[in-house]
Amino acid sequence: MAATSVVVLDRGNNTTCTVNLFGASVVSWRVNNQEQLFVSKQAIFDGKRPIRGGVPFVFPQFGDWAFGPMHGFARIARWHVEKMPERLPSGDVEAVFSLMDDDFTRSMWHFQFRLTYRLILREKELHFNIGVYNPSKELTFSCQLLLHTYFKVPDVRRCQITGLHGCMFIDKSRDGVMYQDTREVVTINECTSRIYQNTMQEHIITNVVSGRKMRIQKYNFPDTVIWNPWADLAKEIPDLGDDEFPNMVCVEAGRIAAPIVLLPGTAFEASQILQVM
Numbered sequence: 001m002a003a004t005s006v007v008v009l010d011r012g013n014n015t016t017c018t019v020n021l022f023g024a025s026v027v028s029w030r031v032n033n034q035e036q037l038f039v040s041k042q043a044i045f046d047g048k049r050p051i052r053g054g055v056p057f058v059f060p061q062f063g064d065w066a067f068g069p070m071h072g073f074a075r076i077a078r079w080h081v082e083k084m085p086e087r088l089p090s091g092d093v094e095a096v097f098s099l100m101d102d103d104f105t106r107s108m109w110h111f112q113f114r115l116t117y118r119l120i121l122r123e124k125e126l127h128f129n130i131g132v133y134n135p136s137k138e139l140t141f142s143c144q145l146l147l148h149t150y151f152k153v154p155d156v157r158r159c160q161i162t163g164l165h166g167c168m169f170i171d172k173s174r175d176g177v178m179y180q181d182t183r184e185v186v187t188i189n190e191c192t193s194r195i196y197q198n199t200m201q202e203h204i205i206t207n208v209v210s211g212r213k214m215r216i217q218k219y220n221f222p223d224t225v226i227w228n229p230w231a232d233l234a235k236e237i238p239d240l241g242d243d244e245f246p247n248m249v250c251v252e253a254g255r256i257a258a259p260i261v262l263l264p265g266t267a268f269e270a271s272q273i274l275q276v277m
């Protein structure tokens with residue numbers, strides 16, 4: 001399989017979702033021809049480095065990892081197509097991807113696992129359904145899971161994000177200490193890297209493409225990471241243009257603070273729905 005193999009879900013009316021099998025990274029979501037996701041112009045598609053933008057799949061570790069690459073191996077592993085895009089009776093289009101342990105994953109993480117990733121493209125929505133299964137007969141594992149969604153925005157300084165009011169967060173861009181956000185809506189005006197805990201089930205981001213709003217609904221994803229590198233850090237990221245940071249905001253639904261613990265033979269499910277309002 002070539003490094004850049006893609007699968008396209010096409011709902012008609014120029015509404016499509018493109019998935020790169022490298023990492024099962026969603027690299028495009030167009031609604032009526034309007035791209036909703038940010039992918040850097042400098043993104044590298046070499047089948048080795050994670051793709052800068054879209055929706056990288058973070059598993060089994062969020063952030064730095066002693067045993068493997070930053071944000072785990074799922075975003076740099078070759079996924080399988082479990083089910084090619086298929087039109088449902090509703091007219092929506094569904095595709096299913098999977099990742100199992102192999103020599104590559106076991107070289108970093110000595111556990112058997114199976115991930116299933118079901119995407120459903122609706123008229124103005126994209127559904128992400130994730131299953132994590134532990135097929136082992138003896139071993140329990142714990143893991144983190146996150147969808148590192150990069151939303152495309154005309155100017156991040158004009159975005160407001162709801163659903164974080166009163167939440168505790170770890171500020172990775174400062175000292176990793178815990179703070180509480182008392183703002184009704186969150187705005188971003190500097191380098192931001194925060195892990196908010198026990199966030200609301202729904203976030204709304206204002207001023208995404210065409211001045212519209214984006215609704216994020218999440219299930220079994222108690223945490224939300226907000227990330228924008230801003231000007232100085234952007235210069236240090238080789239696969240991100242120096243002037244691109246205003247056009248992206250990462251709002252990432254995940255399970256970070258309390259990792260998923262899977263006993264032998266058990267499974268975990270989580271999902272996210274993105275909706276253009």
Ligand SMILES: O=P(O)(O)OC[C@H]1O[C@H](O)[C@H](O)[C@@H](O)[C@@H]1O
Binds near residue numbers: 070071227250252
């Ligand atoms: O550059 P990456 O490995 O893709 O990570 C990009 C960013 O992801 C998350 O949002 C983290 O909170 C940040 O600390 C990290 O810099």
